[in-house]
Amino acid sequence: MKLKKTVLLGATIAGLLAGSYASAAEQFIGLPSYRVGPYAAGGSALFGAWIDYMQMINERDGGVGGVKLVWEECETEYNNARGVECYERLKNKGETGNSVFQPISTGITYSVLEKVAQDKIPMVTIGYGRTDAADGRVFPWVFPMVTTYWSQASGIVNYIGMKEGGMDKLKGKKIGLLYHDSAYGKESHAIMDKLAAKHGFEVIKIPVAHPGNEQQSQWLQIRQARPDYVILWGWGVMNPTALKSAAKTGYPREKMIGVWWSGAEEDTIPAGSAAKGFTAAGFNVAGTNYPLIKDIEKYVYAKGKGNMEDKSRVGGVYYNRGVVSGIITVEAIRKAQEKFGKGKALTGEQMRWGFEHLDMDAKHLASIGATGFMPEMKISCLDHEGSGKVKFQQWDGSKWKVLTDWVDSDKPLVRDMIEESAAAYAKEKGITPRDCSKEM
Amino acid sequence: MFYREAGQFKASYQADQQIFPIRQDKIAVWALVLFFAAVVPVIADQYWLKAILIPVLIFSLAALGLNILTGYAGQLSLGSAAFMAVGAFGAYNFMLRIDGMPFLVAIVLGGLCAAAVGVLFGLPSLRIKGFYLAVATLAAQFFIVWALVKFPWFSNYSSSGVISTQEINILGFAFDGPTSKYMLTLAVVVILALAAKNMVRSSTGRAWMAVRDMDVAAEVIGIRPMRTKLIAFAVSSFYCGVAGALYAYTYLGTVEPEGFNLDLSFKILFMIIIGGTGSIMGSFLGAAFIVLLPILLDNFVPSLLGDLVSASFVSNFQLIVFGAMIIFFLIVEPHGLARLWQIGKEKLRLWPFPH
Incomplete structure (x- = not known):
């Protein structure tokens, strides 16, 4: 009898607690993270940072507009089938269901591309995924934000032009493209061919088979062709191997420019001194000297609530990229609350409105302590990319040093390609593009 | 006592030659099929249908294909995922390039493409055996994935090599919801x-x-x-090809060649090792084990360990438990889960008089 009473009492208390807990609005964010498998190094920093940023917002501001951020992780192992399972599992959690899906994996992005439109959950793919989704008329639910692979390729060519002293100087130059032989690496071909035709340089495409820990023949080819620059479009172990092979071949690292998946500490530190002088593009910079990173240290790590096991990784390239995911999520919630009201959880549809009207100008970036941390961006119904700018950082042997200001891409050229590709997709799928003049 | 065929006399050749000659088996199989066809769509929610049942069924089919080749014909193969890819890309191209192509015909044709490729890569089996053959089928795995990326025609010139499948429409009925897709896969x-x-x-x-x-x-x-060997390769690849087409059409919707990598081939091989080589039922048990156990662990382990340890530890711990359970089952029953079931049946036959 006594036991029964205790159980009853306990249940009542638990019920009361649960009741009071639920009355405060919570915004649920599902995190399809990957902390095991070949890409665990990237995944743990990207998702750890994203969680740290949301934790900081909860600790410092008590959430966004009085709404606490809550999240749940689901392990995908960077595997498409597991990613779909996670997507389905997270979909209906929380008060209003999952309000944004960011897989940080191109494969999973493709696997759920059509599902998000049916389920009305916005998908944000920052620096990966399907490039032509930047045409918001055809892909209302997908946001390849900040910048895309094609913008990045164009930005890199513009940077080379800057170094040479003008885009007209590119004529007759040779640019080597050392790429990961996969869907990801091939994404570079069409845009590089277009740019080569426009500026009159020659592209030498050199594939590296996955995983890319053997590059003798590729570097022999580079030694014979003597390109003026080599663009490193790599991923994982391919990057340090390329840097080491370049050192062996005697190719100057200063002439090697990496993409953002080639330009993290995880790529340069394993290459040792061979990485010194290597330059890489990025839509975020490394370093802890930004107010928002300082806030994460102050409100999260000082209280022992940090997600990273190795605190020294805070401020790394991958870590800061995860913070960008956090910033964009939080700012979209803020924007959507302006329209749909504070103090309650937003649905996926409302969040989509928030993403589509995201306008982060210099003033806005300064207000969240991210000046120079990421480029200014403005999303619209037409343009789901928003910026397309990258900064270039150079590895000085121990850390990344920012070399340039934000370098823009060849917008009209990239946009034409995006619209052409999106139109082809719309035709294949029988989608009628939205009329953006009618969108609010 | 419960499982005894005594008294079941076969009076005709037809009765003697049916697929399930024992009455209990027949009843059990039909009850199971009926349960999955009639009851499950009603009680299961979207998550169960889309994320659990459809992949288990598809991987069962792929494991079945490999089981025919490895379990029944004794030819070790590491190319199952590649044959799935051929089936998926084959069905996609038939649907894309031939107007009014019926879906079921397209997946059969996709399966036949896989069968043809399978026969081609099965040729070395005439000369080499065992592990050496496994290495030869490894060539199929790498060659097919490479070819699908290399020649953009296969993916209809998509810039990233990813295909996105067409809608499924059979006799005017659109299979677009999870329930209808599940029923189609099940059938x-x-x-x-x-x-x-x-x-x-x-x-x-x-x-x-x-x-x-x-x-x-x-x-x-x-x-x-x-x-005999080439028929085994053809039939096995056909099954894998149909599984691949279903994987693309009823499960993921969009697939890329890299999705059908060596990891997937190994996974299918593990399914038949765990489930039981040379057993149809083993393919289903093995697929369920390999697909469901990690999901089950991911649902329970974080809430059990939750805040005590870091998220990375939780993820790695699940893999450790998963590996430990595979080893446990293989020690307890080296012939797979299907063998456990067989032992169970024998026990039921003798019970309650074991001697």
Whole structure:
């Protein structure tokens, strides 16, 4: 009898607690993270940072507009089938269901591309995924934000032009493209061919088979062709191997420019001194000297609530990229609350409105302590990319040093390609593009 | 007592030759099929249908395909995922390039493409055996994925090599919801599983097992090894190809060649090792084990360990538990889960008088 009473009492208390807990609005964010498998190094920093940023917002501001951020992780192992399972599992959690899906994996992005439109959950793919989704008329639910692979390729060519002293100087130059032989690496071909035709340089495409820990023949080819620059479009172990092979071949690292998946500490530190002088593009910079990173240290790590096991990784390239995911999520919630009201959880549809009207100008970036941390961006119904700018950082042997200001891409050229590709997709799928003049 | 065929007399050849000669088996199988066809769509929610049941069925079919080749015909293969890719890209291209192509015909044609490729890569099996053959089929795995990326025609010139499947429409009915997709997958899997069950006890299946047990002896008694092995490769690849087409059409919707990598081939191989080689039922048990256990662990382990340890530890711990359970099952029953079921049946037959 006594036991029964205790159980009853306990249940009542638990019920009361649960009741009071639920009355405060919570915004649920599902995190399809990957902390095991070949890409665990990237995944743990990207998702750890994203969680740290949301934790900081909860600790410092008590959430966004009085709404606490809550999240749940689901392990995908960077595997498409597991990613779909996670997507389905997270979909209906929380008060209003999952309000944004960011897989940080191109494969999973493709696997759920059509599902998000049916389920009305916005998908944000920052620096990966399907490039032509930047045409918001055809892909209302997908946001390849900040910048895309094609913008990045164009930005890199513009940077080379800057170094040479003008885009007209590119004529007759040779640019080597050392790429990961996969869907990801091939994404570079069409845009590089277009740019080569426009500026009159020659592209030498050199594939590296996955995983890319053997590059003798590729570097022999580079030694014979003597390109003026080599663009490193790599991923994982391919990057340090390329840097080491370049050192062996005697190719100057200063002439090697990496993409953002080639330009993290995880790529340069394993290459040792061979990485010194290597330059890489990025839509975020490394370093802890930004107010928002300082806030994460102050409100999260000082209280022992940090997600990273190795605190020294805070401020790394991958870590800061995860913070960008956090910033964009939080700012979209803020924007959507302006329209749909504070103090309650937003649905996926409302969040989509928030993403589509995201306008982060210099003033806005300064207000969240991210000046120079990421480029200014403005999303619209037409343009789901928003910026397309990258900064270039150079590895000085121990850390990344920012070399340039934000370098823009060849917008009209990239946009034409995006619209052409999106139109082809719309035709294949029988989608009628939205009329953006009618969108609010 | 519960499982006893005494008193079940077969009075005709037809009765003697049915797929499930024991009445209890027949009842159990039909009850199971009926349960999955009639009850499950009603009680299961979207998550169960889309994320659990459809992949388990599809991987069961792929494991079944590999089981025909490895379990019944004794030819070790590491190319199952590649044959799935051929089926998926084959069906996609038939749907894309031929107007008004019926979906079911497209997946059969996709399966036939896979069968043709399978026969091609099965040719070395005439000369090499065992682990050496596994290495030769590894070539299929790498070659096919490479070819699908290399020639953009296969993916209809998509810039990233990813294909996004067309809508499924059979006789004017659109299969777009999770329930209808599940039913379609179930129907295809049940039909092919029954066909396989039938095939392995026919002369073809007996020839496979003869070749598996001792190919010289098989040849002596008049079984042509070339024909037998190549049929095994064709049928196995056909099953894998159909599984691949379903994987693309009813499960993911968009697939890329890299999705069908060596990891997936290994996974399918593990399914038949855990489930039981040379058993139709083992393919289903193994697929369920390999697909469901990690999901189950991911649902329970974080909430149990939760805040005590870091998220990375939780993720790695799940893999450790998963690995430990595989080892446990293989020690307890090296012949797979299907063997456990068989032992169970024998126990039921004798119970309650074990001697």
